[in-house]
Amino acid sequence: MAHFRRSKLAKAALLSFLTLGIVQSCIDTEPAPRSGSLDDVQAASLVDGANEDLNGIALEAMAEISQNQGGIAAGTQANGYPFTYTGKATCSTNTIDFDNQIITIDFGEGCTNNDGKFREGQIEIHFTDYRNVEGAVITTSSDNFKVENIGITGTRTLTNTGNEAENEWSYAIRLEDGVITFQDGSTRTFEGDKSRTWKFDEQTEELTITETGKIYGTNRLRLTYNEEITTPLLYKSSCAEEAAIPVSGARKITIANQTFGIDYGSGDCDKEVLITWPNGEEQTFVISD
Numbered sequence: 555m556a557h558f559r560r561s562k563l564a565k566a567a568l569l570s571f572l573t574l575g576i577v578q579s580c581i582d583t584e585p586a587p588r589s590g591s592l593d594d595v596q597a598a599s600l601v602d603g604a605n606e607d608l609n610g611i612a613l614e615a616m617a618e619i620s621q622n623q624g625g626i627a628a629g630t631q632a633n634g635y636p637f638t639y640t641g642k643a644t645c646s647t648n649t650i651d652f653d654n655q656i657i658t659i660d661f662g663e664g665c666t667n668n669d670g671k672f673r674e675g676q677i678e679i680h681f682t683d684y685r686n687v688e689g690a691v692i693t694t695s696s697d698n699f700k701v702e703n704i705g706i707t708g709t710r711t712l713t714n715t716g717n718e719a720e721n722e723w724s725y726a727i728r729l730e731d732g733v734i735t736f737q738d739g740s741t742r743t744f745e746g747d748k749s750r751t752w753k754f755d756e757q758t759e760e761l762t763i764t765e766t767g768k769i770y771g772t773n774r775l776r777l778t779y780n781e782e783i784t785t786p787l788l789y790k791s792s793c794a795e796e797a798a799i800p801v802s803g804a805r806k807i808t809i810a811n812q813t814f815g816i817d818y819g820s821g822d823c824d825k826e827v828l829i830t831w832p833n834g835e836e837q838t839f840v841i842s843d
Contacts, residue, residue: 592839594773594807595816595829597734597742598781599799599841601769604706604734609727611677612694612712615648615657616685644668655681661699675699683714686723690714708732708745721754729769736774743771748783761791765803773809780808784815793823799841 645665650657657679664674675698683690692712699706711728718724732744748767754760765787770780787803800818807814817828825841 591807591809591814591831592829594779594809595827595839596841597773598805598807598816600704601732601734601742601744602799604701604704605710605729605732607701608677608694608696608699608706608710609712611659612657612679612692612710613685615659615679616681616692646673657681664700671702673699673701685712685714686717688714688716703737705733705735707735715749721756722751724749724751727767732771740774742773744769746770746781759791763789765789765800777809782806787818788821790821790823799825799827 644667645661646667647660647662648658649660659677659679661673661675661677664672666672675696677699678695678697680693681690682692685692690713694710694712696707709730710732711730713726713728715724715726727748727750729745729748734742734744736742746767746769748765748769751764753762753764755762766783768780768782770778773779783803783805785802785804787800787805789799790801793801801823802818802821804815804817807816812832814832815830817830819826819828827839827841829837829839831837
């Protein structure tokens with residue numbers, strides 16, 4: 555049992571490690587450009603990062619209550635049972651309502667976590683079971699939530715669709731009513747469906763995440779876009795510190811009937827992507843810090 559709990563702790567820590575750097579690596583603090591589509595390349599990574607931040611907080615919270623379910627059991631008779639953990643919500647006020655299966659993480663007017671990021675606002679997590687239980691549904695919504703002054707609203711529903719092997723879990727993700735608000739007041743909306751598989755190698759302590767799916771919405775210029783992962787995106791925990799973006803895979807984005815592709819490479823830990831514009835021209839682009 556002790557080994558089992560250590561393994562769960564390692565998985566939670568690696569998941570946090572993989573996700574905590576994504577938002578910082580993709581935040582764009584400059585005003586939205588009024589020409590070209592490089593902003594959409596950068597913004598696609600920002601939307602990924604913003605969702606990863608919410609996802610990481612939710613899964614870390616679920617991992618914590620799962621790891622401590624024996625000690626927490628004594629508090630299940632009372633709503634508002636407080637808990638703390640070492641993830642991204644270390645400076646927040648965290649409570650769990652076992653009767654209604656709700657976790658509330660409140661950053662208040664703002665604080666800096668142990669990952670060095672400033673967050674504010676509130677996150678509410680509704681769950682039907684622990685995250686690694688097949689069929690478990692975890693729904694995360696935000697209220698005035700910001701990370702590094704980038705606003706994130708919307709609902710993210712994660713459903714555990716089973717595990718094909720030991721230390722491997724698959725999830726279906728539904729994104730609804732998503733809005734990213736940039737520091738200049740411009741917004742990018744998103745919603746859609748994705749599928750993800752988490753694999754953890756206990757020998758190498760490598761966590762890999764494979765993602766497929768589609769999202770759509772309006773960009774910062776209020777133009778409709780459709781985004782599709784054409785080759786599964788791969789994230790690796792060993793690359794997270796240097797390059798918190800996919801290390802391989804590809805997606806295409808269609809705006810005003812014009813489609814361009816983004817290729818994330820063949821596995822190197824870097825921030826370089828290859829863009830293929832609608833006219834066939836190729837351009838190398840580095841996702842900015």
